[in-house]
Amino acid sequence: MERFLIVTNDGKDKGQKVTGEVIRLLESRGKACIRCRKDENNEIMREAIPEGFDCAVVIGGDGSLTEVARVLHGRDIPILGINMGALGYLAEVEVSHIEEAIGRLLSGEYKVEGRMMLEGRLNGGRRSVALNDIVVARNAALRLIHFNLYVNGEFLSSYEADGVIVSTPTGSTAYNLSAGGPIVEPTAALIVITPICSHALNTSSIVLSAEDEIVIEIGEGKHSAVEEACIAFDGADTVTMVTGERVAIRRSCASAGIIKLSKVSFLETLRRKMKGN
Numbered sequence: 377m378e379r380f381l382i383v384t385n386d387g388k389d390k391g392q393k394v395t396g397e398v399i400r401l402l403e404s405r406g407k408a409c410i411r412c413r414k415d416e417n418n419e420i421m422r423e424a425i426p427e428g429f430d431c432a433v434v435i436g437g438d439g440s441l442t443e444v445a446r447v448l449h450g451r452d453i454p455i456l457g458i459n460m461g462a463l464g465y466l467a468e469v470e471v472s473h474i475e476e477a478i479g480r481l482l483s484g485e486y487k488v489e490g491r492m493m494l495e496g497r498l499n500g501g502r503r504s505v506a507l508n509d510i511v512v513a514r515n516a517a518l519r520l521i522h523f524n525l526y527v528n529g530e531f532l533s534s535y536e537a538d539g540v541i542v543s544t545p546t547g548s549t550a551y552n553l554s555a556g557g558p559i560v561e562p563t564a565a566l567i568v569i570t571p572i573c574s575h576a577l578n579t580s581s582i583v584l585s586a587e588d589e590i591v592i593e594i595g596e597g598k599h600s601a602v603e604e605a606c607i608a609f610d611g612a613d614t615v616t617m618v619t620g621e622r623v624a625i626r627r628s629c630a631s632a633g634i635i636k637l638s639k640v641s642f643l644e645t646l647r648r649k650m651k652g653n
Contacts, residue, residue, distance in 0.1 A: 377430040377482065381453070383412040383420065383444050385436025388460040394471055395435050398458065401478045402433075420447050429453055431481075431635070437461020438550075442610050445493070445507040445632040454488045454633040456481060465549055465562075465645065468638055477637055486637050489563055491546045492586060493628040496609060499621045505628050506609040508547030512592050512623060513539025513572060515606040515616060520575055522595030522603065527588050539572040539605070540592055542625050546632075547610075549646070557581040561642055567627070589626040594619050 380402055384395045399409045412432075413424040420443065432448060432455045434441045441457040448455070457467025458474060469477040480486060494506045514521045523540050525532045543552040548560040548568060557570035558581055565586035571579050584590070594617050597603040602619045617623070 377407070379408045379429050379431075380410070381412055381425065381429045381432040382409050383432060383434045383436075383440065385434075385440040385460065386414075386418065388436045388440070394458065394460065394474070397474060398433055398435060398478070401475060402482075405478075405482055407482070420444070422447050431456060433458065434467060435460060436467065438466045439611070441466045441634075442507045443612065445491075445634075446505055446610060446612070449493065449505050449628070449632070450630040452630075452633070454635050456635040456637075466546070466634060468636065468645075480637050481635065486635050488633040489636050490631040491562060491634055492544050492565055492631050494542065494544055494567070494625055495628040496607065497624045498607070498615060498617070499623075502615065504609040504613045506547070507544065507632050508550045508610050509541050509543040509552060510607065510609055510623070510625050511539055511541050511551060511572075511611075512594075512605055512607045512617065515604045519597075520573075521605050522597065523571075524593040524595050525569065526591040526593070527584060529589075529591075532582070534595065535571045535574050536576065537571045537574040541568075541570045541572060542590055542592070543568040543570065552581075558583070559646065565627075567625075586627045589624060591622050591624050593622045 389395050402409050413421045415421050432444055432453055434444050435458045444455055458469045459467035494510050496510045497503050520536045523535045541552050545560040545564040546562045552570050555570050555572050557568055567584045568581055570581040594605050596619050605617045606614050607617055607623055608614045
């Protein structure tokens with residue numbers, strides 16, 4: 377690895393102290409570093425990311441790494457996360473171990489885990505991707521929304537709920553877990569559907585094949601009222617949907633490559649991160 381894209385969550389690394397240390401360590405070993413440019417809304421400028429990078433180093437938390445995975449979707453660039461957040465399932469390198477981590481990275485003591493991503497296609501052709509989840513939920517109004525679910529063209533179920541989470545294995549420890557969904561080993565290939573606060577006795581998650589296509593349709597409200605919901609991809613790219621509109625969700629053709637330096641298993645990480653929660 378010779379060229380590195382450095383992406384910093386400015387709210388986490390105030391003063392750029394950690395970012396500066398990462399760049400110093402890499403440049404002292406003859407590596408090239410370019411900081412990721414952001415716009416006035418502090419969002420990554422995709423068009424400003426040049427070609428030819430060997431690795432992206434993300435300084436922040438899991439949310440920052442997820443954003444970078446979406447931005448780099450399809451470019452086959454592995455991502456190393458330095459954790460300045462709370463849990464750090466994806467961003468595994470702690471600040472106190474940066475020098476050791478950079479040394480192991482440059483000496484090739486790592487592996488790249490492929491993590492499946494989801495793609496959502498809305499009415500009108502708009503598309504976006506997610507590493508964690510695609511969520512369709514009520515938009516502001518404090519009332520349940522009627523959702524119709526189809527799998528591979530066949531009607532599956534209807535929910536009166538606050539929303540529906542469609543999650544990857546990576547995202548199973550995110551919103552899906554908070555909504556009562558199952559924890560899934562992150563390198564698995566499957567899709568989890570979890571209703572959010574469903575008004576029903578059976579609110580269990582549904583686990584499907586990674587090759588299935590899920591369609592979520594916004595149903596009518598009471599007295600044939602038009603309902604309004606929103607869809608978000610990893611909490612971003614929010615789009616409004618109304619009664620009759622659909623989103624088709626399936627496995628993306630490209631995956632995210634997450635660099636793993638530690639030999640600690642997922643189960644051990646889970647046990648440590650969730651202790652006391």
